[in-house]
Amino acid sequence: MSPVHGTVDLDVPADVLWQCFRNASLWPRWNPCMFWARNRDLVLGQKLIWAFEPLRWWYFYKLPGVATLIEVEENRKVTWEVTIMPxxxxxxxxxxxxxxxxxxxxxxxxxxxxxLFRALKFFWVGHFIFVKDRSLQGARLLEAIYQRAGQLDESTLPKRRGLRLFQNLKALVGGSDLLNFQIVPLAPDVWAVLGGGGNSLVVKSGGEVLVVDPKMSIYARRLKRWIERDLQAKVTTIINTHYHYDHTRGNKLYPGTRIIAHRTVPEAMYANDPGDWRDHPAAVPQSDNLIDQALRLNFGLHEIEINHAGQAHTIGDVWVRVRAGDRDIIATGDFATLEHYPFLDTSEYGANVSGWIRAARDLATKFPAATFIPGHGPIATAKDLLQHAAYLTFLDKSVAGSRHDGLDESGTARNVDLSSWQLSFVPIFHYGLWFLSGNTNVRSVYRLQTKQR
Ligand SMILES: [Zn+2]
Known part of the structure; x- marks a missing residue:
């Protein structure tokens, strides 16, 4: 056989990588092909004892290995030889x-x-490719951790993963967070209302309210009820961070209200969700309320700033900043989707992954001390935005790596393991999808990279 090999270039110094790598007992925490390893260091001549994860998580075998370390070069390489079976x-x-x-x-x-190898060559070559690809993905994960935490050791690596079955159940249950309707006061007259579709930002001035992203379905009605009953106020301004239905369907509850959005939003709404908007033209942002780059407006005493993020999660993402005292409160829309698998829109009004990564990074860099309301997930800091950008970078590079090795969409979906990011599945039942998962994220990025919109 020709050797199975591959490499990945990382923004991590070689000695830092080696110091983390040499502790084999930590491998399962960053290398998704490893289930367990015993050695706390790599010592020439010693036995290496470990067990692999199976090729697919639902196969119930763990493949044990015993080998002899025949080459250990500090900061450089390690080689072992398996000769356990004749x-x-x-x-x-x-x-x-x-x-x-x-x-x-x-x-x-x-x-x-x-x-014995030749007799079972089909199995072994598949296994070697699995080990190589998962190991390179593990190295990319180390890069993301190093960029965020500045060090690679037991304290910064992800926790030991449980059994994949339980992990998946947890990811499924975590998705129901989206249905947790939660009101979070952030400053006098400023609230985040989380869950029930996209997260919302609510700003009150006298008897008037401005809402960023008024949610969907029963949660949109609940938000309206809370504003009318508890705040004793009326919604007079809506801002849509982007066109997606889970952020915009609530527009329909406020006929005649001024609705502000990026200039591309109405066209995207009619093109991708005609059933929602054809019969509700008054719920679509009005032509004199569309913005191209930026808009500042005063809402009572609050200064509100709306900025186009470039093509990121969609073609027309805007983020909204409110000054509250000396604090910045920023609603990002979905170019920050935290703790959940994001939706990667492959339509012509959809995502640009590198623009998305840039938008999240730029905002985190520009406002390091701000309070962020992400499109989905809990209230966040600049660090959380950088973590989201790191996830997308990992996803984008891993898909590109599999494509480089000649894998098609299904092969890439099987090959890229996103479980280390511990994100939750999201029920969507829209745009031809049931759930957002690692699998749908990989497939969407594959299509975006190959321009199959
Ligand atoms: Zn969205």
Missing amino acids: GFYARHTYSIEDLGDGRSRFGSWEKAMGP
Whole structure:
């Protein structure tokens, strides 16, 4: 066989990577092909004892391994030899190359031979490719952690993962967070209302209320009831962060209200959700309330700033900033979707992944001390926005890596493991999808990268 090998370039110094890598007992926490490993260090001549995860999480085997460490080069590489069974001989190398400027190249290389190997070659080659790809994805995860936390050790790596079945159940239950309607006071006359579709920002001035993203269905009605009964006020201004139905359907409850959005939003609404808007033209942002780049308005004593984020989660994302005392409160819309798998819109009005990453990073950099209301998920900080950008970067690079290896969409979906990010599934029942998951995220990015809109 020709060796199964691959590399990935990382913004992590070689010695930092090595110090984390050399503790094999931590492998399962960053390398999704590893179930368990015993060694706390890599020592030449010693036995390496570990177990692999199965190729698919629902296969119920763990493949144990015992090998001899035949090469250990500090900051550089480790090689082991598996000779446990007669007729089977394999060699695996992990390497780290110092690229200078705090960058490194992580590689995985594996080759096997012998009659027992040849008899089961189909299984083994599949397994080697799985190990190589998951290891490279694990290295990318280390890069994301290092960029966020500045160090790679037991304290910054993700917690030990439980059984995948339980992990998936947890991800499914976590999705119901979206249905948790929660009112969070942020400043005098400023609230976040979380859940029930997109998160909302509510600003009150006298008897008038401004709402950013008035939710959907029964949750939109609940929001309206709360504003009328508890705040004793009337909604006079709506801002839509983007065109998606879970943020905009609530517009219909406020006929005649001024609705502000990016100039591309009405066209996107009619094109992608005609059933929602054809019979409700008054709930679509009016032409004299559309913005191109930015708009400032005064709502009572509150200064409100609306900015186009460029093509990010959709073609027409805007973020909304409210000054409250000396604090900034910012509603981001869905270019920050936290703790849940985001929706990657592949329509012509949809996402631009690099624009999305840039938008989240820029906002976090520009307002490091702001309070953020993400499109979905809990109240957040600039750090959470950077974490979201790191997830999208990981997703984008991992899909590009699989495509580079010649995998098609299904192959890429099987190959890219997003479980380390511990995000929740999201019920959507819209745009041809049932749930948002790692699988749908990978497939959507694959389509965006190959321009199959
Ligand atoms: Zn959205």
